[in-house]
Amino acid sequence: MFYFVKTPWLLKKIYGGCIWNINTEKKIVYLSFDDGPHPVATPFILDELKKYNAKATFFCIGKNVIAEPGTYGKILHDGHRVGNHTHNHLNGWKTKDEDYFKDIQLAARYIDSNLFRPPYGRISHFQLAHLRSSFNYKVVMWDVLSADFDKSVTAEKCAKNVTGHAKPGSIIIFHDSTKAFERLETALPVVLNHFTAEGYVFESIF
Helix, strand or coil: CCCCCECCHHHHHHCCCCECECCCCCCEEEEEEECCCCCCHHHHHHHHHHHCCCCCEEEECHHHHHHCHHHHHHHHHCCCEEEECCCCCCCHHHCCHHHHHHHHHHHHCCCCCCEECCHHHCCCHHHHHHHHHCCCCEEECCCEECCCCCCCCCHHHHHHHHHCCCCCCEEEEEECCHHHHHHHHHHHHHHHHHHHHCCCEECCCC
């Protein structure tokens, strides 16, 4: 499985219409969580964030919002931001444009947000341009990948992926999913503690 832990500048330039990080010199990092809401992982995340007065952004799958309305409501109640992550976790490279946009619109019935993140980070330039111009979405990618979805990686390595690469303005990605939870459960508290000790605050993406 190949992926970049730290997003290279060339990829950011190729997809310049996306938000990869927030331009700031202040000690702020932006935690984001994909694929929820999840009945176990999401409440755990919310509890951990509360301990540090941290805000985050949850890119939710529409069908999971339907399945977990109470958990989704708790995300909003706790003051976090949400974003559209499609209704069925579709890969933009492998989905017809018309079907892709319909799926996003379906998710939008349940997720009220102007933020969108493509599953797997895979989106065509046409899809990106259309989402920005016709749907008025801000398409949010990431600067640092925890790799919590990778079963071959330890939780300690996931934490180091973040603590070793994030800097002011970094958008960090975790996953509130069954597959990731085994690593997330250990890595997230380490990350929260590390950056708090370094004088950072955690904010949601605006």
